[in-house]
Amino acid sequence: MSSQTSTTAPVQENYLNCSHGFRSWFFTLDHKRIGVMYLASILTMFLIGGLMAVLIRTELLTSGQTVMSAQDYNKVFTLHGAIMIFLFIIPGIPAALGNFVLPMMLGAKDVALPKLNLASYHLYVVGAVICVLSVVLGGVDTGWTFYAPYSTTTNTAVTIITLGVFILGFSSVFTGLNFIVTMHRMRPAGMGWFKMPLFLWSLYATAVIQVLATPVLGITLVLLMVERLMGIGIFDPALGGDPVLYQHFFWFYSHPAVYIMILPAMGIISELVSVFSRKTIFGYRAIAYSSIAIAAFSFIVWGHHMFTSGQSELMNMIFSALTFSVSIPSAVKMFNWISTMYKGSIRLATPMLYALIFMFLFGIGGLTGLFLATLATDIHLHDTYFVVAHFHYVMFGGTVIAFLGGLHYWWPKMFGRMYNEKAGQIAAVIIGVGFNITFFTQFLMGSQGMPRRYYDYVDKFAIYHQISSIGSYIMAIGFFMVAIYLVQSLISGKKAPRNPWGSAALEWQSASPPVHHNFEGDVEVLDPYDYSAIAYDPASGDYVRVGSEVKA
């Protein structure tokens, strides 16, 4: 903190330009740089996973072979799933945006355990390289769930990719562990648990799941690798093993994992809705508690993935009922966001557009989840495109859209530049429209019985597949636009003020981009949702604390 304050005069020194060179980035302990590196990495993975998705949709334009063989198709959809889940969406919001924002929201200089934070990133890189290596070494054709016994007998590179995912698990655990410790030990005086921004509550709930669920995936993957390498027989029915045990183990992690994906997204929406409605968040405590409730429920619903795997009827009924109960805390959040907007002064900036798209799509995604939680309907819908559509409405329509909202929201803080607002709005609409064209049709064909993951289909599904594929191209155009104007903003974007959106949360008290140790002086802890304390100052084009002078 010492040197930075004195040297801010001519060329603003900040975390981006305070040191140079590859080593100053790759071995940095600064949470902001680690966050930016994570961001670049996950966006790269999103690009690869997205290209795979476009390949899948292109193959399905016509029945029979269009651009690739059935075997290649199996590999492409497996890698699409594995890359998107393990390399993009799980680390996406917490490790990239969360890493950058969390300590700043606490007014802290860094996360509690910076070396562990860097270790988490390095493990991510190693895991990502190994996963991508599996493509070179023959690919994987099991689907991202690696179900035994197929995964233990196929001769594709399953061992390599599970090793990669195992390492990524450590990366995820380290991030979550670090966040929990940081929130417990680094909160400033005056910031009790219920004065934290809601994004932090959601990151806390996420971190709890990361710490408690990921080790179980770890041991599952170890058993899978041991099974493949040594034939240990734990999941192999021919040796007395039980393949359904694999499914239990896998979903004990992977169902909570979908809440690792959605909870931080919900946290972002809580911030966006309040800031862009210029209104205190409605039902703060209800939203905070609902994050914890979702985290708790996440551990007791995994059996709904095995309704058709030979579970007992009683188990099915219990898991079905528990699954329904997840909708309560989710709906609590939804109602509170809508109530926050009620009579608010809503500004339809790009992040807010994404927040609205989120509510619309997550609403559909959440409600169709109930169809799948109902035992009778699930027998019909299990393993159809209905599941694919539901999953993408929640994960893409929910998490990815919220990620985009958060990315646009914190972009000025991260890089000190504004993006082209008009382009941002147009791209958001294109992505929203393209998404619905792609995935709503999948609800229709799924409910008529089109099975997921199939390479071929009967003629009556042709029109749905074609519409869905066209929708995916529209989405691709939207993402292409986002990439262009974000890169353009880095090069020639307008300089961002400290607080372009008028938020009262602490991270906006720093410079844009922040200095190496985040804040130039001491931070003043405010209520993060008290907008009466923040007013627009036309002279500087920035939002400032009411009564305070414009800073030099």
Next chain:
Amino acid sequence: MSMSGAHAKNPHLQHHFESMEQQYESGKLGMWLFLVTEILLFGGLFCAYAVYRANHPEVFHYAHQFLDPSLGGFNTIVLIVSSLTMAVAVRCAQLGQQKALVTSLALTLACAFLFLGVKYVEYQHKWKHGLLWGQKYQAQGHEAEAAPIMLPAAAAPAAPADPEASQLPRAAAQPQGTVLHDEVVGTGEHDAPAHDAAHGPEGEAPANAQLFFGIYFVMTGLHGVHVLAGIAVIFWLLIRAMRGEFGPDYFAPVDFTGLYWHVVDLVWIFLFPLLYLID
């Protein structure tokens, strides 16, 4: 603002913490959370153990007799002693008793190596007699003299019942790795009588006895990996302790490693009765 007093006074205080106490508490919470993940990691294996023991009680009852409880019991004592010396090490670090710290860390290391040595003897015995996992398992009985010393001699005379089958080791006939399941089914007819004929130390050898050894090796193997990791960390502590880095102002690494070591010990305390002392 220049470097604050606390940072100037203690070189171990990292820049983003305000006091040693905050730093210590953060590290400690982090360590406890890490240990929670360790428990969950082993939890998956304990869960697999429970499932298979419930589904195949006869397998566990039969196969556990091939483990030597005196060796396992000895190792349990060794680990408990090492936990004690580790706890003493933490106390010595806190009090700044340099010599005693080095001695107790060295004793802990010695115990860890002793544990692994005994484990090696046990593994080697099982390896020699085909008491292994999956396809590598060889039904016992035709070579009862190879069974552990503690087994009753009456175990021997099984082979004559079906010499051909019992002398056909299951693993030898089949390549490892890319095993076709049909093969197992195909040889199943030979296998079944082999199992039936092969008398264990007490009672008939049940089918799927390899399940027990699969679980045994995965559980003790993962535990062994944790002991190895502990050895590496304690060795690093030993070097730092000899350099005199620890004292009343800075003992967190010793403290946290101690916590880890106790968990490794604790896991073994559950493994020992579950694997060695079945009814």
